[in-house]
Amino acid sequence: MKGKLFLAGATLSVAMGAFGCKAGDGGNATLVVSPKHHSVPIVSTANYKDSVFVFFNEEELPANPTISADMIVVGTVGESHVHVEGLKAGKYYIYATGWDPQINERVDGGLAIKIKYSERKDEINLDLPVVE
Numbered sequence: 215m216k217g218k219l220f221l222a223g224a225t226l227s228v229a230m231g232a233f234g235c236k237a238g239d240g241g242n243a244t245l246v247v248s249p250k251h252h253s254v255p256i257v258s259t260a261n262y263k264d265s266v267f268v269f270f271n272e273e274e275l276p277a278n279p280t281i282s283a284d285m286i287v288v289g290t291v292g293e294s295h296v297h298v299e300g301l302k303a304g305k306y307y308i309y310a311t312g313w314d315p316q317i318n319e320r321v322d323g324g325l326a327i328k329i330k331y332s333e334r335k336d337e338i339n340l341d342l343p344v345v346e
Contacts, residue, residue, distance in 0.1 A: 237270040237304025239285060242335040245298040249310045249344045251321045255294035256344060262313035262320075264289035266296045272307035273326040279309045303334040310342050319346045 247266045249256040258264040267283035269276060276282050289296040289312075296310070309324035323344035 236302065237306050237329070238302050239270075239300045241300055241302030243301040243303070243329050243333060244337045245301060245308065245327075245329075246295050246337060246339045247298060247308060247310055247342050248295040248340065249312045249321070249323070249342050251312075251314045251316075251344050251346075254314075254316070256312035256314055256321060257294045258289035258291050258296075259313060259315070260291050263291065264293075264296050264310060264312040266298055267309040267311075267324075268298055268301075269307040269309070271305055273305060275307055275309055275324050279324070280311070283309070301329060303329045303331045308340065308342060310344060312344060314344075314346070317346060321346050 249264055256264060266287045267279050268285040270284045285298070287296050287298050305326065305328050307324055307326050309322065311320060311322040314321045321344040323342060325342055327340065329338065
């Protein structure tokens with residue numbers, strides 16, 4: 215009897231792990247990432263499009279964020295947000311870069327986020343602070 219209870223518990227743990235808690239692509243959640251410098255939206259330009267770098271199952275910015283990202287999404291000229299589509303529930307580190315014409319400099323920043331299982335099919339707005 216003990217062996218059966220233990221096996222049932224192990225099966226439950228494996229099933230819960232496969233239930234959508236591991237971050238990655240192939241899901242139905244969409245992040246709408248809006249880079250903002252001092253609360254001012256950063257708009258993609260033809261010469262410098264906003265870029266969002268997505269890291270699966272990360273809580274801190276990796277050492278080489280523009281090289282080691284699991285997913286990179288480039289913004290559309292004239293828009294102040296970037297749609298990151300097809301994400302599963304899980305933990306992510308979101309890093310964004312853009313160009314602030316008010317200071318004529320590149321700006322960047324990032325945040326650790328978690329897409330909850332209940333949000334797995336949602337469009338989620340994320341204001342992302344960026345700095346020079």
